Each structure stands twice: as structure tokens, then as C-alpha cells.
Amino acid sequence: MAKSPEMEHPVKAFGWAARDTTGILSPFKFSRRATGEYDVQLKVLYCGICHSDLHNAKNDWGLTPYPVVPGHEISGVVTEVGNKVKKFKVGDKVGVGCVVESCRQCDQCNKDLENYCSKLVLTYAATYTDGTPTYGGYSDIMVVNEHFVLHWPENLPLGAGAPLLCAGITTYSPLRHYGLDKPGLHIGIVGLGGLGHVGVKFAKAFGSKVTVISTSINKKKEAIEKLGADAFLISRDEEEMRGAVGTFDGIIDTVSAVHSLSPLLSLLKPDGKLIVVGAPEKPLEVPIFPELITGRKMVAGSMIGGWKETQEMLDFAAKHNILPDVEIVSMDYVNTAMERLVKSDVKYRFVIDVGKTLKPQ
């Protein structure tokens, strides 16, 4: 008979979990494994609320094994290390992102691309190598192999910095990989939410001219005055869109709803790149001819980043003072936060103050 979540492992843990497709979270007792020789145990201080947490809590993608403890934008402090751990010691500030294990020996893992390993283990809603479910950062402690733990830069706030672990790397990685990090390029960011707003900050730090492409005119002032975007394009305004045709080197599309790629492709210069990082659940239409072909343009995907690159991204963010804009909330606000997230009513990421507000019942 399968053990209950509380009895599965020797170390008691407590968090909030969703138990069905309503997605409503409530207190949940479970357990963590003992700190193995390569493991780091950490007290969770903050955890960002990623849109993926909402999708998973409601089983939008059909993959959720309930009960699910979401959360993969985690910052905390080390409380115990295994006897073979070299990189961390008790008291260190650390981060954990979307992946907690990979096979470590395939081509992708050997190239520091653990995020593309076919055997990757996600921080939550997945099955660990010992056969037990993984539970995420809406909880008091985590135990993670040191390979997947990140050093937290000294001057980076633990609360506001937490969303870098998913939203940050998800926009940083494609800007780098697809060569969209050179000064002087014109980069478009589609969608101004958790991913989009951090994407704007990274692209500006790389020296690009940045245009936010959005359906909401009321985001324009903030985008320009607060986030530092150079321009704002309303994607529903045909005349504005026509004026911008063929002016972008690259576009990062963060929109997860189904939408048309054709207008975005027409904004690209020849050899332009449209990178999709949002995950619509239905296929999108791509006009091969003329858009893709007559401009030698491409549509490509990207998913978070490898661990080496995630560390590089954190260090870059600390050096350039790139911080997500967050609204810190208490653990028991999480269901309201999820409702507001559905309506995009947040500027631009909720972060749960786990350390101070997660209390065992």
C-alpha cells in the first residue's frame, strides 16, 4: 500500500497543496527525504507564484498528480548539507528553480542543458528518482541535490529576486541563445506579465531598443516610465502595426493564450527571430509563405535554462540591478492571488513570504 505523503519520508514538512481541479490550495502535511550525501536542505523564505503554478493547480495541461504543492521560484537559506556537498554550507542564501534532477549523462546534460534532458525531474508535480512525488516551494523546507541549487548573489533581495528563477531564466536564456543580446538590436516583448516585464529589463541591460507589444493601452505608461521600454505597440491597432513592419531583429513572445503569429512575423526584419516562451495549449497557425520564407525568418521555442546559465543569469541580474517587480503576499492570500493572476491583476509577480507567513496548523 502506498505510503501517505506524511509517512513517505523521515523529515516532516508542511505546505499548501491543491487537491483537485478547482485549483484551490489549502494546508497540507507531507514529508521530505533525509539529507543525502549530495543534498542541500533549505528553509524556504520566499516563493514566486508562476502562471505555471496556476495551470498545474487546475490541471489545465492534463498532467497534474494531485495533491500538488506548486512553487518553483524559491529562495531560502541552507539548514543542512550532506557530507559530500562542496558548494554550500549552512547559513548560505540559495535559490531553487524549476528542475531538481536530470540524468546527468546525456548529450544535453553534458552541455549544461539539463532543462532539455529527456529524464528531467521538475520541482513539483513530477516523480523523483526514488519513485516519490516532488513537492514545490509553497512549503517550509526543501531537500535538493546540490547540482540544482544556486548561489544567491549577496546584493539581490531574496523576495523580489525569487521570480528570476523561472521568469528570469525563461527570458534571459533565449535572448542569449538566439543572439538577441547584442547592443543596438531592436527587440520586441509580447505580453507584459511576469515573463514580459523581466524580459524588458534584460533586453535593456543588453543594450537593445525595446518595444513592448501588448493588447492593453493602459500598460503603456508603466512600460515606458517604470520598466524602461523605449516604445509601446498596441497589437490590435492595425495602423501602428503596419508602421512597425520589418523593424524588429527579435521578438520574445510570452503570451500563453492562443494568438496569431502572422502579425508578429511581419514585424520582423529579414533573418528575424520569433521566440515563443509562453505555452498555448493548442497549435498556432504559422504562415510559411510568404512570411517565414520570404524573410528567412524563424519561429523557435525555449524553456527555462540549464543550471550553469541560471547561475550566470542570477549573477548578471545582481550586477545590473535587475529585479522583478513584485507584490509580496502571505501564504493564506494564495487563493486570492491565483484569482487575480487569472485576470492578470498583478504588477507583475506575486511572491509568497513563506518564511514569515507559512504556519503549520
Added chain:
Amino acid sequence: MAGTENSQKSFGWAATDTSGLLFPFHFSRRENGSDDVTIKILYCGVCHSDLHSVKNEWGFTNYPIVPGHEIVGLVTKTGSDVKTFKVGDRVGVGVIVGSCKTCDICQQDLENYCPKVIFTYNSKDQDGTKTYGGYSDIIVVDQRFVLRIPDNLSSGACAPLLCAGITVYSPMKYYGMTEPGKHLGVAGLGGLGHVAVKFGKAFGLKVTVISTSPKKESEAINRLGADSFLVSSDPAQLKAAMGTMDFIIDTIAAVHPLAPLLGLLKMNGKLVTVGLPDKPLELPIFPLVLGRKLVGGSDIGGMKETQEMLDFCGKHNIIADIEMIRIDYINTAFERLAKSDVRYRFVIDVANTLASN
């Protein structure tokens, strides 16, 4: 009267309506200008784009239309500023005959992506007149858009390289499909596909042909040199090949699903589309995101690269597999092309069979 704007008499075959049937047609070419080369056309390949155009399948045909953009011929006149060609030279003309020459894109030798590009047929030339293609006796072309044919390549079999050849060569270079030992899939085995197989082997790649027709397997492997053949309508074969290809060149012109092709790619794999379906295709985003895969397009190549491609073919003895036809067979050839009944390109023997009445 259409076609009499210019002063060198010319004769060819043109389509005048969406039936796409071609008939003899008298028109004219411009006088040979200082930068121009006049070419007596020997051969012209029959590209699938010619068929799409004569039937106005893309909606922008301006009748009457003389198709043909895979042209090989002999220089008969050169303008006073022409230094690189002389009378008697064997030359080629491809898909484009003009561009602005001054924009950033042209400066990078990517005339094919210039917003003011002029196509060999069905385009408006610099002087406002219509361009007519290679199903005709002569053509007058700016020297920048004329190519040298390597001595060792036969004219007729070389003609299709001017569109089919560059159309697959260019993306193979641009998207990095030239690393020996990598695995290339070629989807569709027609004019473009069969040349892609030959280039793939010349680059040292393992090549798998992906096709819906099992009867093409023997030729693909024994004659074209492909390493393996995948019947894409067979789910078991598709499943066994999942995640095994570094790149795929998709030459299929009809609307078709991209999802199975994306599944064949390894992580970070690249799917490049060079066929021209007349409707958008469905693109599932999850496989792109989870595997950091890309779908890219490509459109012929610039003049410098087209010359490089021809020289590469000369060095590696790569020519197209053709069926030579008379000009008066063209309407039947188009019917057969619509059914993919050709191995793998028709080429019109213009010089010997196109006679003015």
C-alpha cells in the same frame, strides 16, 4: 499592346488565364544596356513555382505570364560596363533579375531578401515593364544577376540548380546543416528534395528521405544515395525515428502537418521549410518550447551564394536528375508535375524546340 514596350524582339510560350495552359507568345525585351548581358536561352527548368504561377494559385499573377527561372544559355551581347562576361560564355539566370543594390540587405549579398527585389518573371522591372521568364528564346539581364556555369556541368542538367539547387543549398548553409556526421531528414522527394539529398551526402551527412510514397524508396537509396527512407504515413516508422534527426529540410508544397516532423527532431533540432503551401500550417508550440526546436523559412539565395553553390556543384559533380522535353510538351509536363510524375525535374530544350512561327 502588351509585350511590345521594348525593342529586342522575343518569342516564348505564355499562359493567359488561370487554366494555366501555355501557348506561343510574341513579346519584346529591352535593348542591351551598359550593365546588361543578352543571353540566347538553351535550356530552362520547369519549377513547381511556374505551375503555381500560371494557374494564379498565389493570387498575384499578372497575365500574360512567361514562366521559367532556371535558365542556362550563351551570351550574345555584353554592355559597355560588363567586364566579367564575354560573348559565347555559358551562363545561368535564376529566380531574380534585379534588386535595389544599395540597401543593407543588398550590401550583405542577400539580394533575394531585398524589399525591392525583381523576379525573373511576373515582376515589374526597373523601367516599369513586365519581366518575362525563360520559356523564351532570349533574355536581357543585369550582369549582377548572371551566373557562370562550371565547365564540367552539362547545361540541361545544371539548369534546375538555379532555383531548386540554391533553394536547398542556402538554408543548409545558413542553418548549419553542414557538419559531417549529423543526421538530415529531407521531406518530399521532388525537384528540391532530390537535390537536397545530393547536397546532404556531399556535406557528409547521414540522409533520411521522408516521403508518403513507398515506391520512391529504391531510387532514393540506390540512385540518389540516401542512407534511409521513412514512410511518413506509417505511424510505426515515425515512432521509431522520433528524436533522431538534427535537421529537416521540408520541401513539401502542399499543406501538411508539422507535428510529426517536429517529433523526428532531436532537442535543439531545426525544421526548415522551403516549400510554399498556399495556406498557413498548424504549429504546435509545446514541442518547440520543450525541445528548443525551431521552424525557419528560406527563400532561394543571394547572387554570391548562388555562384558559390554552382561552383560547389562543379567541384562535387552534382547535377539534377532531369527529363528533357520539347517546348510543345509543356502543358502535358505541367499535368504530370501536378501529380509528381517526374524524376525529378522537367527541363525544356529551348534552343532546339522553340521555333518562332
